[in-house]
Amino acid sequence: MQYFARLVNVNDARDRFVDLWASNLPVCGDPTDKLRWFYCDGPAGRGQGFLLHREPGVADDRPIGCAGIGSRSIYLGDRRVHVGLFADLAVDRNHRTGLPALRLVGAIVRHAAASCELAYGFPNAKALAVFKRAGCHELGAMTRYVRVLRSRAYLERVLGDGMVRGAVAGVADFALSAAARFSARRAPDELELCWLDDFDERFDRLFERARVRHAIVSDRGAAVLRWRFLRVPDHAYRICALRGRDGELHAYAVVQIDAGTAAIADMLARDDDALDALLRRLVFALDGEKCASVGFRFLGNREMRRILARHRFVARDTTRSVVVSPGAVARDPEAWYLTDFDEDV
DSSP states (O other): OOEEEEEEOTTTTHHHHHHHHHHHSOOSSOHHHHHIIIIISOTTOOOEEEEEEESTTOSOOOOOEEEEEEEEEEEETTEEEEEEEEEEEEEOGGGOSHHHHHHHHHHHHHHHHHHOSEEEEOOOHHHHHHHHHTTOEEEEEEEEEEEESOOHHHHHHHHOSSHHHHHHHHHHHHHHHHHHHHHHHTSOTTOEEEEESSOOHHHHHHHHHHGGGOSEEEOOOHHHHIIIIISSTTOOOEEEEEEOTTSOEEEEEEEEEETTEEEEEEEEESSHHHHHHHHHHHHHHHHHTTOSEEEEEEEEOHHHHHHHHHTTOEEEEEEEEEEEOTTOSOOOGGGEEEOGGGSOO
């Protein structure tokens, strides 16, 4: 059987996409809201989509697969360029052989190469081989770094339930909290941690100062951050900022807390000292909220990894690969600054 992919207006074909997502792709919340947010309302422009069909002439012409390309802006050094973000690859379970997925991925990769200077994506383990066969380069993998703040869950797995586990956990957790408190006290007194309700123009100024530290970094101006974290459907994020006595921001982190586990979805700092102070204060604040752990997913330069290690973040897993489009010059993972901010949700 032959398969062909065609470019469509995602908004006009939203019912087709929503039906395919409902059957083949996990989407948090209402998929119509997700489609509008990701493909229609993004500050970098509208996304594009492809539908996969069986050979022309068959009686049932309903699409049996879909994939999208979101719009983002990235700084390559001093140049701000439009890039594509591969997203929402889904193929009906009755057609999950190599050829249909390759036809679909090949179409979006070729389109991205013709319309964007660069495209990238986060395929799962099954889709990674298809993207590589379509010519994409595997940049590396997002690593999840975790700092443990409470030991009870781990000790239950090792020691089981009982008085011994409770006593050991009590001592261990006291030591973990004491370490977080001591570390926070070493942060400069003139830098204050605060929680904000919105992203304002100070985030624009912080990004302009911070972006020169990274060779390849996505636009993180206030409008983009607001769209990515406050307008996204069915996700709740908290904004944590490190500010000086003049009110200007030195660093920020966007945090999601679920069932006592904290995840840093994004963070950025004007320099390493500000990042160090942010982590000292943030870890202590999350410890105060009784979080069992805090995690951060990242792919990029080794200096960030050194700072995370210094703050007792340990590499746990590398579950999401990152690919870039064929011919892209940006193939050095050390040049990138990638966090959960950069994913398609």
